[in-house]
Amino acid sequence: MKCILFCQNNYSFGILEPIKNYLLAKNHDYIWYINEKILPDFPFKNENHTSLITNLENYKADAIFVPGNEVPHYLHGLKVQVFHGLAGEKKGHFRIRHYFDLYLTQGPYFTKKFIDFKNKYQDFDVIETGWPKLDVYGTDLHLYDDEKKQLLANFNAKKILLYAPTFSPKLTSAPFLVDELKALVKNPDYLVLLKFHPLMDKNWLDIYKNLADETPNIIFETEKNIIKFLLMADLMISDTSSVIYEFLLLNKPAITFKNISENIVWENSFDYAQLIPLVEKNLSEDTFAKNRKDIFEQYHPYNDGKSAERMVEAVKNYIAKNGVPKKRKISLFRRMKMHSLFGKPSKN
Template identity: 65%
Template sequence: MKVILFCQNNYAFGILEPIKEVLEANNDDFIWFVKEHIYNDFPFKSDKHTTKVSVLKAYKSDVILVPGNEVPHYLRGLKTQIFHGLAGEKKGHFRIRHYFDLYLTQGPYFTNKFNELKEEHKNFDVIETGWPKLDIYGKDKNKYSNYKAELLKTYSAEKVILYAPTFSPKLTSGPHLINQIKNLANKHAEYVILLKFHPLMAQEWLDAYKILAENTPNIIFQEEKNIIKFLLIADILISDTSSVIYEFILLDKPVITFNSISEKINWENSTDYNALENLVKTNLEKDPFSKSRAYINNQFHPYNDGKSAERMVETVRSYITKHGVPEKRNLSFLRRLKIHSIFGKS
């Protein structure tokens, strides 16, 4: 089986890495497609890879795995959406753009909604597999425990707090929490605060938080691209409307959000940015939402066996065995124009 691992943003690397490992174990052939603007961040340069769509066309793939919203319709291969997050309430998550033949969903909440859309549009299939980025939860949840111990020792701290807001200008808490994060760090030396921002965050806020970290001993601005390491070591997450909330809740740890637009909030959500300090204390000490987190685990990602990447690979293999490999995907004129504007003409 010939597979394209399709990356438009650098968060795709951590999502696709478990699949790469399965493909290698199976001796399947694969190539990475990496958009030029993220090439410097690409961590697998010893693997076969390209930044050119023309190379992909010549490659004649069987399957294209895409943790993003677009893929060239004219490429050969089963165009498969594997998603870049778990935030179903975000604008566009359930938008059908007609680029994909197959949607591999993370859990029943997503599967049920996409099956409803399948009945409406009748031009794609839906199969639930789990999400490969979270395979480490089932395989090696304690992978970074030594790193956490050293971090706490270095800063003479007791707890690790992770602040990971969304980038969306309408939803982000970034502009509203910078002073509260500063005060929290200054008043509580027992906390070490990690800042992990989305790669699309506005540059002015990236710069502002970097300056804050440079001037505050127990605040660390994290440049590492894959957030999983920090999810695993953090004791509590501060965010807003971001899919990282669900990734963290699946670790059964407390979350604080500000002005979240999620449909079913099973964690601490506040409209008062000035309440940050008290909310952190309450949730670390009492964890009042511990019982309500079960809904997220059951509906968003019920797989804890660490084998979602394996299921994805075997699912697409079985699918093309049964249905064949699409040579291209038919699109409307406007959709074709959009693909041409992003990736060039066929």
């Protein structure tokens, strides 16, 4: 099977890496598509990759794995949506754009909604597989334990707190927590790691970089894959970011500010000034521990580390049964959008 790993944003690397590893183990052929703007961040430059859509046209893939929202409709191959997060409340998560032939869902909460859309539109299929980015939870849960122990020792701290806000201007807590985080780490037991979305406004990135430079127990992290910091942290601070769900699946406490989810089973506050007492409360009591069961069961009930395997095998079996679609029927608007993003198809 010939596959394209389609990356428009650098968060895609951590999502697609487990799929790449399984493709490699099973001797499938693959090529990475890397948008030119994120090429400097691409961690697998020794592997087959391209930033040219014409190369993908010539490649004639059987399947295209896409964590993002768009993929050129004219490329050959089964177009597979693998998703870039778990936040169903985010605008656009359940928007059907008609680029995809197959949706591989993370858990029952998502599967049910996409099956409803499948029944409505009848031009794609849905298979529940779990999400490959979280395979590490089943295979290497303690991968960074030694690094965490050393980091805490270096700063003479006892707990790692991860601040990972969303980039969305309407939803982000970044403008409101600069002083609160600075006050928080006056307690030397706390070490705060800052991990920002790649699309975060540069002005806020600069402000938080300065905060980290000026404050001993705050570190501005630049590593692209957040999984490392999710595994290391004892508590997360955020807002309406999908990584909240990724963290809760580790059965650890989280605090959000003004989260818009309809299914909040963690500490959510509308008062930024409450950060310090909320951190102290959730570290000492973890009163929401019993409520996290719903997240496990509905959002991602897979802890075997085999979601990437299920994805690849689902695609292989789907193609064996149905073949590779000849083309997608999409509206003129969608067609024009793809042309503006990726160019028109070549005439070869």
